[in-house]
Amino acid sequence: MxxxxxxxxxxxxxxxxxxxxxxxxxxxxxxxxxxxxxxxxxxxxxxxxxxxxxxxxxxxxxxxxxxxxxxxxxxxxxxxxxxxxxxxxxxxxxxxxxxxxxxxxxxxxxxxxxxxxxxxxxxxxxxxxxxxxxxxxxxxxxxxxxxxxxxxxxxxxxxxxxxxxxxxxxxxxxxxxxxxxxxxPGLLTGAAALAAQSFVEITDVDIWWGVGLESGYEDNRGTVREDIAHLPEYDLETARSLSEDDIEAIVDDHDGVLEFEDMEHADDVLLERAGVCDAADVTVGGVLDVRNDEKPTTTTVRVTGRTFDGETATNTFQLGDATSMAxxxxxxxxxxxxxxxxxxxxxxxxxxxxxxxxxxx
Ligand SMILES: NC(=O)c1ccc[n+]([C@@H]2O[C@H](COP(=O)([O-])OP(=O)(O)OC[C@H]3O[C@@H](n4cnc5c(N)ncnc54)[C@H](O)[C@@H]3O)[C@@H](O)[C@H]2O)c1
Known part of the structure; x- marks a missing residue:
């Protein structure tokens, strides 16, 4: 090229x-x-x-x-x-x-x-x-x-x-x-699309990510703020107006570990527009630890489906724990x-x- x-x-x-x-x-x-x-x-x-x-x-x-x-x-x-x-x-x-x-x-x-x-x-x-x-x-x-x-x-x-x-x-x-x-979305959406190739019908795509951000915390405050908007008690508007001190207080309240469920992550619509599955069949959640570089959980994509010959199975894709968010x-x-x-x-x-x-x- x-x-x-x-x-x-x-x-x-x-x-x-x-x-x-x-x-x-x-x-x-x-x-x-x-x-x-x-x-x-x-x-x-x-x-x-x-x-x-x-x-x-x-x-x-x-x-x-x-x-x-x-x-x-x-x-x-x-x-x-x-x-x-x-x-x-x-x-x-x-x-x-x-x-x-x-x-x-x-x-x-x-x-x-x-x-x-x-x-x-x-x-x-x-x-x-x-x-x-x-x-x-x-x-x-x-x-x-x-x-x-x-x-x-x-x-x-x-x-x-x-x-x-x-x-x-x-x-x-x-x-x-x-x-x-x-x-x-991105790497994991692509991985889900690849994992889906074994199946003729997809029933679930489950994305579960882990990020350890101690040394990267200072440089990634923008992302941390946007992630806070995914917590049930916040939205983009409230997260946007938080001061740095407010963010520190939220992080302290959670002992540095923020857990997210059912996030509005575009993996769902991106998999649907590629014809892999319905957006409703995709769930995304994860854990962000801003006080450790070690990931709090292994990032995993699970794609469950039915094969052409009638088997039901789950293909799993995992990231190495030492790979950083960056x-x-x-x-x-x-x-x-x-x-x-x-x-x-x-x-x-x-x-x-x-x-x-x-x-x-
Ligand atoms: N898909 C993923 O896996 C993934 C992971 C992490 C972050 N992100 C996304 O990446 C984006 C960037 O995150 P970040 O942590 O680098 O944020 P950040 O706040 O550190 O950086 C944003 C940059 O945009 C610049 N900017 C803002 N308004 C601008 C304007 N009007 N003109 C020119 N530049 C402008 C800022 O000066 C800053 O340099 C976020 O939207 C975040 O959600 C995606």
């Missing part, structure tokens, strides 16, 4: 690690990266080591007032450090602007769109507090004349429908949109990105999920 140039929108917990993991994948050249404060663009390839080093301990994470939902995204100087989202601010400049390759921007996403012709794929590692933030960002790429791959690692089922509504527009623009392509989100996201580029170059446009990039059902 020829070289692939790509951009990362959002250099938070996920986006930074995506840049790092890309150094270990063949033929991937990161040419642009932005957060809500600024943008780094170099068509010859970003110096990832410099960018990561400069932004170490300087992650601009979490929601900031209303700006997360705005199209531009930039906020006034100084806003971030005091906002509820909490900027880890140890260097000069907020977020990505601490890198010598980056400059402050009023509208960093637009700057990347304006360089779209030189970018084969764009990974959207953006927050998901506003359900339509990622779909609206896709609209901006269409309006800006972009034709390439867009890929996200979103979690919520309802966003997939919003992307589906845009399928025709994306197709006409020549965009291949790979949605829900992180770990879950490894399980970013390896697959970049792998799916490459699969998306292959489709795009073959003239296949529109919305596609991770299960559709596996053997057909």
């Amino acid at each position: 020829d070289d692939i140039t790509f951009a990362v929108l959002g250099t938070g917990g996920i986006g930074r690690r995506a840049l790092e993991v890309s150094q270990h994948k063949d033929a991937l050249t990161p040419v642009a990266a932005c957060d809500r404060h600024g943008v780094a663009i170099d068509s010859a390839g970003l110096d990832v080591d410099e960018l990561l080093e400069a932004t170490e301990g300087n992650i601009d994470s979490g929601p900031q007032g209303e700006d997360v939902a705005t199209d531009g995204g930039a906020v006034a100087e100084g806003d971030g450090a005091t906002a509820s989202g909490g900027v880890k601010q140890h260097g000069e400049g907020e977020g990505v602007v601490a890198s010598a390759q980056a400059h402050p921007s009023e509208d960093p996403i637009q700057e990347i769109i304006d360089h779209g012709e030189a970018i084969d794929a764009v990974l959207l590692a953006l927050p998901n507090y506003e359900h339509d933030f990622i779909p609206r960002t896709a609209d901006r790429f269409v309006e800006g004349g972009y034709s390439g791959v867009l890929i996200d690692v979103l979690k919520r089922s309802r966003v997939i429908g919003m992307l589906d509504e845009r399928s025709e527009t994306l197709e006409q623009a020549g965009i291949t949109f790979v949605c829900g392509a992180g770990a879950t 490894a399980n989100v970013n390896g697959p996201a970049l792998g799916y990105l490459k699969a998306g580029v292959r489709r795009n170059r073959a003239g296949e446009y529109g919305v596609v999920g991770p299960a559709e990039l596996m053997p057909g059902f």
